[in-house]
Amino acid sequence: MGRAFGVGELSRQGTLIVLGLLALFPLYFSLVNSFKTPVQYAQNPLNLPPSLGPGAANYARAWSQIGLPTFNSLLITLVSVLLLVMVSALTAYAFALMDFRGKSALFAAVFILLLVPDFLTLIPLYVQIKKLTLPSNYLAVILPYIAAGQAFSILVFRTFFAQIPKELLEAARIDGAGHGQMFTRIVLPLSVPILVSVGIIRFVPIWNDFLLPSLLLDERHRTLTMALVKFQGSAESYTAPDFGALMAAYVLAALPLLVIFAFLMRYYIQGLTSGAVKA
Helix, strand or coil: CHHHHHHHHHHHHHHHHHHHHHHHHHHHHHHHHCCCCHHHHHHCCCCCCCCCHHHHHHHHHHHHHHHHHHHHHHHHHHHHHHHHHHHHHHHHHHHHHCCCCCHHHHHHHHHHHCCCCHHHHHHHHHHHHHHCCCCCCHHHHHHHHHHHCHHHHHHHHHHHHCCCCHHHHHHHHHCCCCHHHHHHHHHHHHCHHHHHHHHHHHHHHHHHCCHHHHHHCCCCCCCHHHHHHHHHCCCCCCCCCCHHHHHHHHHHHHHHHHHHHHHHHHHHHHHHHCCCCCC
16 A cells, blocks of 8 residues: 555656646747757757857847837836736725725625626727827836736735734724724735735736737837747748747746746745635
């Protein structure tokens, strides 16, 4: 029986290792080919580069194409996520820890928004933005990103805030603390893991979004995804991409996500295992 358990455990570990390697393969493919010339890429795209010499030129060319768009994407994504988390946390606090007329009906309306697929709202959203005559800059996409993530974030934060011990809040209220002080000094410090988790969950789709920025942003404010698509070669120019520089651009595009996960992974795991995201 002990042997069977050992074989089963070994099988599970082996499966996880294989799945992990498969998940890392795209990063490996992009990284090794970012140091190759087009000829070396055509010969064998899977082997290690014979030298790292072409890498400097590939990364220099890639950065010349995606440098400003990377800054634009960072600005749009960070501002959108920070404002989204702040607004949804305030709303969730009201739903979880305050009593007011119509609270249940309003929360039910927020929950219903989760049942509406995103693609059904794309055309109405585009028409509404055009009617608001928003400029074709960062604001045109930041406001929709903030609104689009509210329903999910409010639901998660409300579930977590409702689990905070009522005795702790009552003690603060007896000491004269108002809702603003309880929110900033008690609720937020206790909610850092779930705030980070929701922030990362919303960060990834905003960072990777192509459709909305391509519809609303001008050339000066284009995002990283728009620059990558243009770098690949557009249908108008019929150009073939330099795969070494293109892979270097992919690696540079993935770096911000890797850095964020490296520094915030501990809080992200805590938030996922706290039970709040189960809702």
